[in-house]
Amino acid sequence: MQHQSEEVTSEAIYLNRRHFLRMSSIRALQLASAGYALSASPAVWASQALECNDALTFKHDELTPFKSATHYNNFYEFSPDKKAVAILAQELTTEPWNIEVGGLVENPLSLSIEQLTALGTVDRTYHFRCVEGWSMVIPWTGVQLCKLIEKVKPLKEARYVKFSSIYRPEEMISQRRPTMDWPYVEGLRLDEAQNPLTILATGMYGKPLPKQNGAPLRLVVPWKYGFKSIKTIKKIEFVSERPETSWMRLAPSEYGFYANVNPEVAHPRWSQRKEVRLGELKKRRTKPFNGYEEYVAHLYQGMNLTENF
Amino acid sequence: MNSILKYLNQHDGQLRLAIFSLSTLPFIRLYLDYWFDDLGINPFASLIERSGFWGVFFLLVTLAITPFRRWFSWLSSLLRLSYGKRLSDWNYLIKCRRMLGLWSLFYVSIHLLIYLHFELGWWLEDFWLDITERYFITFGLVSWVLLVLLGITSPDRIRRAMGKKWRQLHRSIYALAILSIIHIYLEAKPTETDPYWYGLIVFVLLMHRIVVSKFRTLRRKDDTGMPSYR
Numbered sequence: 001m002q003h004q005s006e007e008v009t010s011e012a013i014y015l016n017r018r019h020f021l022r023m024s025s026i027r028a029l030q031l032a033s034a035g036y037a038l039s040a041s042p043a044v045w046a047s048q049a050l051e052c053n054d055a056l057t058f059k060h061d062e063l064t065p066f067k068s069a070t071h072y073n074n075f076y077e078f079s080p081d082k083k084a085v086a087i088l089a090q091e092l093t094t095e096p097w098n099i100e101v102g103g104l105v106e107n108p109l110s111l112s113i114e115q116l117t118a119l120g121t122v123d124r125t126y127h128f129r130c131v132e133g134w135s136m137v138i139p140w141t142g143v144q145l146c147k148l149i150e151k152v153k154p155l156k157e158a159r160y161v162k163f164s165s166i167y168r169p170e171e172m173i174s175q176r177r178p179t180m181d182w183p184y185v186e187g188l189r190l191d192e193a194q195n196p197l198t199i200l201a202t203g204m205y206g207k208p209l210p211k212q213n214g215a216p217l218r219l220v221v222p223w224k225y226g227f228k229s230i231k232t233i234k235k236i237e238f239v240s241e242r243p244e245t246s247w248m249r250l251a252p253s254e255y256g257f258y259a260n261v262n263p264e265v266a267h268p269r270w271s272q273r274k275e276v277r278l279g280e281l282k283k284r285r286t287k288p289f290n291g292y293e294e295y296v297a298h299l300y301q302g303m304n305l306t307e308n309f
Numbered sequence: 310m311n312s313i314l315k316y317l318n319q320h321d322g323q324l325r326l327a328i329f330s331l332s333t334l335p336f337i338r339l340y341l342d343y344w345f346d347d348l349g350i351n352p353f354a355s356l357i358e359r360s361g362f363w364g365v366f367f368l369l370v371t372l373a374i375t376p377f378r379r380w381f382s383w384l385s386s387l388l389r390l391s392y393g394k395r396l397s398d399w400n401y402l403i404k405c406r407r408m409l410g411l412w413s414l415f416y417v418s419i420h421l422l423i424y425l426h427f428e429l430g431w432w433l434e435d436f437w438l439d440i441t442e443r444y445f446i447t448f449g450l451v452s453w454v455l456l457v458l459l460g461i462t463s464p465d466r467i468r469r470a471m472g473k474k475w476r477q478l479h480r481s482i483y484a485l486a487i488l489s490i491i492h493i494y495l496e497a498k499p500t501e502t503d504p505y506w507y508g509l510i511v512f513v514l515l516m517h518r519i520v521v522s523k524f525r526t527l528r529r530k531d532d533t534g535m536p537s538y539r
Contacts (some may be wrong), residue, residue, distance in 0.1 A: 067350075072350040072351060080500055083349075180500070266438075266443060268443060268445070269445060269496055271428075274435075276353040276427075278350055279350070279352070280353075281353050282427050283353065283427060
């Protein structure tokens with residue numbers, strides 16, 4: 001990875017935080033972090049689509065410790081147990097890895113991770129909110145999806161982007177059981193995929209992406225619940241019809257296609273008004289679109305977000 | 310073996326003390342983990358899951374007492390043991406039951422307090438929204454209210470004063486068990502299987518009572534759920 005300085009910084013913050021944790025109780029930490037607030041530069045309050053090349057910076061809360069971000073993972077291909085994933089995922093062979101980009105596009109591509117990162121990488125620290133009501137703050141490294149879309153040139157009929165994970169039951173132990181229809185499938189509307197916030201991540205905390213976090217390539221859509229951010233991507237297809245995603249197929253009343261972070265729309269099990277930041281005990285209020293409202297709200301103008309949850 | 314069983318039945322006070330001590334352990338462990346900041350990566354989830362587990366654990370153990378006494382006495386007859394054939398040989402199980410039920414109330418109350426404090430921060434407005442939006446919370450709350458009613462009417466003095474009504478009230482533990490299973494089922498993800506296991510246990514424990522009361526040959530005057538003296 002070319003991001004040496006990022007690595008130094010994040011490690012320092014991480015060590016510092018451990019030291020702090022050891023010295024004080026979790027409650028003191030909460031008081032300290034309550035001072036941070038998520039707000040974006042007011043210059044880019046967007047009522048229309050942002051450009052792929054817009055320079056974007058985001059304020060964020062204190063980073064989640066690397067250990068927490070890598071040992072508390074929902075990754076059903078390996079295990080429904082969030083703590084077991086870190087061990088089981090090490091079985092996956094991530095090299096070589098080619099992703100197929102096709103469907104309704106002018107230039108279908110098959111590219112390696114190196115060819116993808118050659119399109120240019122960005123560092124983005126995003127808040128990451130799980131539908132289950134917990135959240136993290138993670139520094140990602142990745143390629144903006146809009147860069148890839150510019151390269152493959154979708155046809156006029158392409159309205160959605162469908163992502164598929166790899167299917168490899170010999171290495172992904174839970175794919176041997178029919179917990180859901182494998183491989184995992186996710187989807188975005190084309191304009192959501194083109195939003196410059198949407199990235200294909202290849203690294204985090206200045207390091208290559210750990211296997212339990214979706215190596216070698218995963219999606220990160222910070223204003224949507226975590227399950228939209230599909231891991232171990234093998235195939236990206238441009239399609240005209242809205243794809244049926246894995247969790248929608250399993251429980252359509254619970255998991256919607258949009259899955260935008262929305263404190264006003266409760267899930268039957270998890271109140272979405274609040275979230276618990278990993279490492280903390282008390283829940284905090286959840287922000288509409290996970291705090292990225294000004295960058296993405298225009299995508300949903302005129303839509304009923306309670307029906308289109 | 311016989312002498313151990315006999316000893317237990319004659320010294321149920323010591324047994325209760327032992328069970329009482331053991332039942333404090335999950336709480337002590339939970340509190341120490343909380344105090345030393347050792348609850349894991351998601352401390353809130355750890356607190357709420359562990360308190361809930363022990364609440365339902367003690368509820369199921371409480372419900373298991375009556376069937377187990379019957380099954381143990383049946384098994385003892387089958388094995389032609391000299392001790393254990395009579396229901397009264399297992400009276401000490403019945404004598405531990407109230408305490409086990411109260412431990413369930415204790416852990417479920419801790420579970421509720423964790424929710425009220427760490428999730429809601431005592432915002433009653435949010436509480437109301439939760440009850441109307443997330444039905445598993447409604448089921449859980451109703452279960453807790455029933456459990457409190459059973460708990461406060463559990464002293465001997467109140468039981469005697471209530472007469473027949475006491476038994477009617479305390480039969481609501483069956484409804485309470487079903488409500489708490491619904492609570493667990495609604496709270497679980499569609500991919501989780503443990504609600505089915507809890508459901509199966511409750512089903513078996515309640516079916517025992519239905520079967521015993523429906524079939525004349527199985528009915529026994531001394532199997533009232535109270536200590537037996539035959």
